Amino acid sequence: MEPTETVDAKITVVVLEESGGRDRIHCVSFEEAIKVVKEQVTSNTFAKIENREGVIVFDSQDMDIENWENEWSRAKRQIGVDVEEYDCPYESVGCVADDLCVQCKMDAVQNQFKES
Secondary structure (H helix, E strand, C coil), X not given: CXXXXXXCCCEEEEEEECCCCEEEEEECCHHHHHHHHHHHCCCCEEEEEECCCCCEEEECCCCCHHHHXXXXXXXXXXXXXXXXXXXXXXXXXXXXXXXXXXXXXHHHHHHHHHHC
C-alpha cells in the first residue's frame, strides 16, 4: 500500500521583513539553517528556525544566532556523550550524573564533609 499522505519534514528558516514580507527557506540541517540565518538577518529582517516538528527553536528577536549556535553545539555534543546511569532520589527529571539537581548537589557536599 502507498502512504496516503507524505510530509516533507525539513528544518525551515522563516525570514520576516518589517514591511510584512515572509519567506520560508527549507534546509536539510541545522548547520545550513544557521548559515541562512546569518546571511538573512539584517536591521530590517528577523528570522526564526522551525525544527522538523514545526516548533520554533530560534527567534532572532530573542537571541543572537552565534549564542544559539554555541548552545545548540553544546547540546548536540552532550547528546553524544555516554552518561552513567543515575537515579535521582528526588525524582528530578533533569538530574543526571554529570548535571545534578540542586538537592543532589547539596547531598554531595554534605557527604564530603561527613567523610572528612
